[in-house]
Amino acid sequence: QLEDSAGESVQPGRSLKPSCKYSGYTRSTSCIDWFRLAPGKERQGVAAIYTTAGVTYYDDSVKGRFTISQDSTQNQVSLQMTNLDSEDAGVYYCAAKFVAGRWACGLSPDFTNWGQGTQVTVSS
Numbered sequence: 001q002l003e004d005s006a007g008e009s010v011q012p013g014r015s016l017k018p019s020c021k022y023s024g025y026t027r028s029t030s031c032i033d034w035f036r037l038a039p040g041k042e043r044q045g046v047a048a049i050y051t052t053a054g055v056t057y058y059d060d061s062v063k064g065r066f067t068i069s070q071d072s073t074q075n076q077v078s079l080q081m082t083n084l085d086s087e088d089a090g091v092y093y094c095a096a097k098f099v100a101g102r103w104a105c106g107l108s109p110d111f112t113n114w115g116q117g118t119q120v121t122v123s124s
Contacts, residue, residue: 002094007119012085018118019078020094025051029098031105032077034068037117038090045107046092047079050099057106061087084122091117 005019022032033048047068048057056068067080077094095111 002096002113002115004092004094004115004118007091007121009121009123010084011124012122014084015080015082016084016120017078017080018092018120019076020115021074021076022094022096023075025075025096025098030096031099032068032070032094032096033107033111034077034079035093035095035109036088036090036120037093038087041090043093043109045109048105048107049077050102050105053102055102055105059107081120084120086122089120089122091119093117 001023003021008016010016030051031048032051034046035043036046037043046059046062047066049068049070051070065083070077094115096113097111099105
């Protein structure tokens with residue numbers, strides 16, 4: 001089960017850090033992603049973390065601005081988003097799956113377990 005944090009609204013250039021609480025996934029065998037669904041666009045994977053080793057993956061559009069991290073003591077994965085602009089707006093979903101190894105973790109939307117989504121609004 002996955003639970004995304006509540007939606008928020010910020011001005012361009014500011015930061016947000018949505019979080020995702022998970023249950024039923026152990027740290028050693030999972031891949032947890034953040035996807036973005038923007039109006040008129042397809043769902044896009046923006047960040048992923050292979051929780052065994054803390055290896056992370058990012059879409060080119062967010063590299064250097066977004067950071068995905070995990071807190072295993074809280075069973076939570078967060079997405080630190082900085083220098084936000086209008087292109088970053090949308091509904092962000094976390095997704096999780098068990099994987100056999102690092103090779104199976106990435107930004108493809110082949111997940112069956114999804115959070116309810118959190119609305120991110122970027123507007124002046």
